[in-house]
Amino acid sequence: MELTKNVIRPIINFICEALFPSQCTGCGKIGTFLCDTCRASIPPAEPSADKEVRAVWSYRHPTVHRIIWNLKYEGIRAVAPVCAEALYDMIAEDIAEESLVGSNEEMLVIPIPLSRARLKTRGYNHTEDIARALVTSFSDSNLVLATDILIKTRDTKPQMSLANKSERLRNLIDAFTVSHSSRIIGRTVILIDDVTTTGATIAEARKTLRAAGAREVKAYAVAH
Ligand SMILES: [Zn+2]
Incomplete structure (x- = not known):
């Protein structure tokens, strides 16, 4: 290794x-x-409607659009560390504030998962690439990548393709489940997404993690 x-x-x-x-x-x-x-x-992201989600870059900026597009659809996975780097400062600041760095508590970094069908088509989960690069850049901390805990149970329509908030919320009902829940009971989770629009995906994932016993879920997106 x-x-x-x-x-x-x-x-x-x-x-x-x-x-x-x-x-x-x-x-x-x-x-x-x-x-x-x-x-x-690149301008910073405007505050998200969901105050509990923090995003770094404005998704309106063409360079940000292209970075996400290249990572997600063009198979340019080597661009993931650029996204991780963008998240790094924000997350480092947050966890330092809570004096979690250096404590013995293991924090789980969980990327928003793809459904099994989508993963098969794409071949990789680009958000997992971002989360992995993030954990690598925090190499001396207690952050641990966990990709087998939050599971996407079914394929959903892309959130951006849906016209309004109620459709977006309906699209995600019961879309996630938790496996190996004993690993998250009482733990702080750092949830990572690529782009957040209404925050519905993150909200649903957070709800699922909290219901399974996570003490706190801190959510971050590269762009909003
Ligand atoms: Zn340049």
Whole structure:
């Protein structure tokens, strides 16, 4: 494991970068998926209707749109760390405020899952990629990636395709369930989503996690 992490992975990254150099999603600059100038030009997310969800970037910004699109639909999974980096400061600040860093309490980082059918079609869960990169960047903390706890029980229509709030809420009724609930009883959960619109997905997932015994569910999205 350590050998893979410390020796093999950097070599693979080097070869991939040489063959397929990354390019800034905003301006095309070679060597990064998001250059500092473009990053600085992205406006922050407007506050979400659901006050318990914090988002970093405004989804209206074309660069943010393209980053999410590339990760979700173009199979450019290497862009996930850019999203994780965006979330990092916000989450670090929140958990530091509660003095949870350095405590022994393990916090579970749970990405919004895909249904089994959607996962089969896409081949990967892009939100899980973001959550994994996030946990890696917090490597010395007590954050643990958990992908087998929150389960999407059925395929739902994309939330953005639905016209109004009641349709969006109806679309998600009983869409999630919890497996291995003993692992979340009394725990703090950090719930991760890519984009939040009305916050209905996160609200439903949070409700399911709380009902299964999670003490607190902190929810974050890359964009809103
Ligand atoms: Zn740029």
